Amino acid sequence: MAMQIQTGTSELKDVTKMERIGAHSHIRGLGLDDRLEPRQNSQGLVGQAKARKAAGMILKMVQEGKIAGRAMLFAGPPSTGKTAIAMGMAQSLGQDVPFTMIAASEVFSLSMSKTEALTQAFRRSIGVRIKEETELIEGQVVEIQIDRSLTGATKTGKLTIKTTDMETVYDLGTKMIESLTKEKVLAGDVIAIDKTSGKVTKLGRSVAMSRDYDAMGADTKFVQCPEGEIQKRKEVIHTVSLHEIDVINSRTQGFLALFAGDTGEIKPELRAQINTKVADWREEGKAEVVPGVLFIDEVHMLDIECFSFLNRALESELSPLVVMASNRGMARIRGTKYKSPHGLPVDLLDRVLIVSTKPYEEEDIQQIIQIRCQEEDVSLTPDALTVLTSMSKQTTLRYALNLISCGRVLARKRKSENVDVEDLRRAYTYFMDEKRSVQWLKEQQGTLVFEEVGVEGRKDEVMDTD
Numbered sequence: 001m002a003m004q005i006q007t008g009t010s011e012l013k014d015v016t017k018m019e020r021i022g023a024h025s026h027i028r029g030l031g032l033d034d035r036l037e038p039r040q041n042s043q044g045l046v047g048q049a050k051a052r053k054a055a056g057m058i059l060k061m062v063q064e065g066k067i068a069g070r071a072m073l074f075a076g077p078p079s080t081g082k083t084a085i086a087m088g089m090a091q092s093l094g095q096d097v098p099f100t101m102i103a104a105s106e107v108f109s110l111s112m113s114k115t116e117a118l119t120q121a122f123r124r125s126i127g128v129r130i131k132e133e134t135e136l137i138e139g140q141v142v143e144i145q146i147d148r149s150l151t152g153a154t155k156t157g158k159l160t161i162k163t164t165d166m167e168t169v170y171d172l173g174t175k176m177i178e179s180l181t182k183e184k185v186l187a188g189d190v191i192a193i194d195k196t197s198g199k200v201t202k203l204g205r206s207v208a209m210s211r212d213y214d215a216m217g218a219d220t221k222f223v224q225c226p227e228g229e230i231q232k233r234k235e236v237i238h239t240v241s242l243h244e245i246d247v248i249n250s251r252t253q254g255f256l257a258l259f260a261g262d263t264g265e266i267k268p269e270l271r272a273q274i275n276t277k278v279a280d281w282r283e284e285g286k287a288e289v290v291p292g293v294l295f296i297d298e299v300h301m302l303d304i305e306c307f308s309f310l311n312r313a314l315e316s317e318l319s320p321l322v323v324m325a326s327n328r329g330m331a332r333i334r335g336t337k338y339k340s341p342h343g344l345p346v347d348l349l350d351r352v353l354i355v356s357t358k359p360y361e362e363e364d365i366q367q368i369i370q371i372r373c374q375e376e377d378v379s380l381t382p383d384a385l386t387v388l389t390s391m392s393k394q395t396t397l398r399y400a401l402n403l404i405s406c407g408r409v410l411a412r413k414r415k416s417e418n419v420d421v422e423d424l425r426r427a428y429t430y431f432m433d434e435k436r437s438v439q440w441l442k443e444q445q446g447t448l449v450f451e452e453v454g455v456e457g458r459k460d461e462v463m464d465t466d
């Protein structure tokens with residue numbers, strides 16, 4: 001909502017919410033139709049039809065709860081949309097299925113061991129859908145009567161609620177009066193009160209009061225007056241992750257650690273107890289386990305100990321679907337002197353479904369640039385779009401996308417709304433891409449600090465160390 005702030009004498013400015021435009025903020029889903037066939041350009045994703053279809057098939061199985069404890073690897077060159085497809089999966093899953101996204105280097109933290117960091121990521125990705133019955137009082141408020149004592153310390157009152165079939169008067173205590181006041185409940189509102197917790201939820205305003213203009217706001221929602229009895233039993237479903245249950249039951253931390261983020265290491269005995277309890281709830285029909293998705297980006301940055309842990313963790317009963325991404329070819333496995341495809345050990349690769357992504361075609365690149373221009377609210381001239389597309393083929397797609405916002409700044413400087421070829425050329429001279437940076441280093445001829453010249457053997461030796 002816009003807010004007016006006075007700065008100085010009579011200058012007024014509109015302060016609106018600040019929009020954060022990220023590298024993948026344009027992605028809304030996987031862009032698949034009902035038959036899981038990929039559209040050419042949909043929901044922010046372009047091209048990579050095979051990879052998107054594979055992700056959609058896996059996603060369908062996750063939503064049906066038919067796949068868990070499996071691993072999947074997106075392998076392809078940089079700037080081919082591996083992380084973008086993972087973000088599309090996260091958007092398509094919905095709120096009820098947990099999705100955790102980590103970079104492999106996050107595991108190497110000083111605050112906890114590598115295996116603890118991976119265990120917490122695994123348990124964040126498994127949801128527990130807990131069902132419980134609660135008693136609700138639901139109806140339309142006919143009248144609220146509040147009486148205060150002479151000192152104002154104590155409050156008593158009566159609340160009259162009705163449905164289409166019956167009407168009841170309830171006596172109110174101080175806490176209930178405060179809850180109703182906080183929710184700004186008036187006569188004519190339709191409310192629901194949870195009897196166990198005393199929580200008051202305002203469902204909307206009764207349709208019968210739609211002509212009462214004095215009590216209406218811009219966002220007033222009208223609902224029908226409830227039918228049947230005022231007091232009803234309803235089944236309420238809460239979805240929490242296993243990690244949240246771990247933290248809440250950890251005596252040293254408590255539930256406040258969920259907000260602080262500093263959960264620390266959790267004892268394995270506690271986790272074993274929670275697993276047993278969840279298994280009991282499943283047998284009794286009180287809870288349902290929802291395996292989600294854990295996405296590990298730049299997975300080649302994990303070391304041999306982490307890979308060994310992943311092998312074991314994927315076989316456990318409570319395990320999510322693990323999706324990994326790597327842009328390495330034949331690379332050394334961290335912590336060893338052996339090389340392996342994608343930097344992953346062969347025994348882990350044997351368990352993994354590998355999906356390859358390939359470099360984008362020129363037509364796809366042009367559509368991606370147009371999508372990013374819409375997201376960043378930038379207008380490119382047709383010539384500038386052609387130049388930027390060819391520039392991305394010569395350099396990289398990421399470099400070309402970075403020049404969009406730089407070009408807008410230069411266009412505004414010459415008081416133009418559209419970014420033209422001239423702006424992109426100037427931005428190209430200001431910022432170097434990787435190839436020109438390497439060329440510039442060669443031209444310096446050893447003038448940079450700590451640069452080794454003509455010691456090829458030493459360079460190879462440095463590269464081979466961990």
